[in-house]
Amino acid sequence: MSMIPFDERDGTIWFDGAMVPWREAKIHVLSHGLHYGSSVFEGERAYGGRIFKSREHSERLRRSAQLLDFEIPFSVDEIEAAKALVLKTSGLQDAYLRPVAWRGSEMMGVAAQKNTIHLAIAAWEWPSYFDPATKMKGIRLDIADYRRPDPRTAPSTSKAAGLYMICTISKHRAENKGYADALMLDWEDNVAECTGANVFFVKDGVLHTPQADRFLNGLTRQTVIELARRRGIEVIERRIRPEEMTGFSECFITGSAAEVTPVAEIGPYRFTPAALTKTLMDDYLAEVQPRAVAA
Ligand SMILES: Cc1ncc(COP(=O)(O)O)c(C=O)c1O
Numbered sequence: 001m002s003m004i005p006f007d008e009r010d011g012t013i014w015f016d017g018a019m020v021p022w023r024e025a026k027i028h029v030l031s032h033g034l035h036y037g038s039s040v041f042e043g044e045r046a047y048g049g050r051i052f053k054s055r056e057h058s059e060r061l062r063r064s065a066q067l068l069d070f071e072i073p074f075s076v077d078e079i080e081a082a083k084a085l086v087l088k089t090s091g092l093q094d095a096y097l098r099p100v101a102w103r104g105s106e107m108m109g110v111a112a113q114k115n116t117i118h119l120a121i122a123a124w125e126w127p128s129y130f131d132p133a134t135k136m137k138g139i140r141l142d143i144a145d146y147r148r149p150d151p152r153t154a155p156s157t158s159k160a161a162g163l164y165m166i167c168t169i170s171k172h173r174a175e176n177k178g179y180a181d182a183l184m185l186d187w188e189d190n191v192a193e194c195t196g197a198n199v200f201f202v203k204d205g206v207l208h209t210p211q212a213d214r215f216l217n218g219l220t221r222q223t224v225i226e227l228a229r230r231r232g233i234e235v236i237e238r239r240i241r242p243e244e245m246t247g248f249s250e251c252f253i254t255g256s257a258a259e260v261t262p263v264a265e266i267g268p269y270r271f272t273p274a275a276l277t278k279t280l281m282d283d284y285l286a287e288v289q290p291r292a293v294a295a
Contacts, residue, residue: 006124012089014082014121017074019089025120032112033102037162040064041100043196043256044083046123049093050290051083052256053219057099058083060159060219065101067158070117072101079119086121096126096257102161128259132281138251138264138273141194143242144170144182148192148215156214167195181253183266186214191240193218197255199263200224201248202276207235208248220254220284227283233276245269252277260284 013025033039041064044057051057058079065072074082083097104116146166149156154163167184174182174195183199186192191210193199198221200209207228212221225235245251251263251271260281262273
């Protein structure tokens with residue numbers, strides 16, 4: 001991936017309804033979204049010129065904002081049209097899309113009822129890992145100190161920027177120790193999710209995954225559950241205690257960016273990525289490809 005800073009690239013960004021040159025897509029330092037974390041975003045991938053589950057992402061973006069008590073001034077259809085325009089203008093077939101919405105500058109205190117809501121959408125190249133041989137070795141995960149917040153503490157199911165504060169700290173700590181990422185527990189010490197992906201385990205041919213009622217119910221997670229059930233694989237959504245990881249043979253994480261990524265280690269626990277993980281990796285990559293519409 002290119003190391004050019006994200007504010008020094010060429011291209012066009014959709015910004016509040018207009019296409020603006022990439023380097024000019026700026027906001028003022030006195031923006032509520034920056035000071036008080038009133039910002040929500042999406043992370044989506046396009047494959048072969050089609051954004052996978054695009055509409056679901058746009059709907060989730062609007063829902064994330066509503067959970068933070070603001071309304072994005074663009075409908076799902078308008079967001080869909082904007083994303084399609086951004087993708088087309090980028091000239092990319094395979095791309096990562098980043099819509100972000102935030103409160104502007106009219107009020108600069110905790111209360112911000114009158115603030116204008118802004119929306120921007122950018123697309124860039126972010127190749128997925130195509131080398132299945134390396135990928136099948138699995139990544140190594142630390143176990144984070146921070147817990148995913150109790151829904152009474154924060155709008156846990158929103159894809160809100162503020163919820164990523166502890167994810168960035170946890171990921172930094174993990175990377176400092178040589179891990180790829182960190183697994184986060186919930187506030188009751190059940191297995192929850194990674195800093196930007198959901199998690200699945202395999203035991204005796206059955207998939208086990210934490211119930212997504214207290215963290216982001218990823219669209220990739222939902223897709224993988226559907227793909228598994230389509231194959232007759234049983235999927236159990238439940239509370240999972242960390243000690244149970246001793247008894248799981250395979251583990252993988254899912255996310256729009258991570259897709260299906262095998263895991264070899266979580267703290268003291270070891271897994272061997274095998275057939276079920278491979279099957280779902282392949283099924284996922286087949287599912288995201290745009291299908292030719294039958295005449
Ligand atoms: C904290 C967190 N959990 C889960 C996910 C997976 O969500 P999705 O599959 O919709 O990308 C993401 C990525 O968006 C995330 O940031």
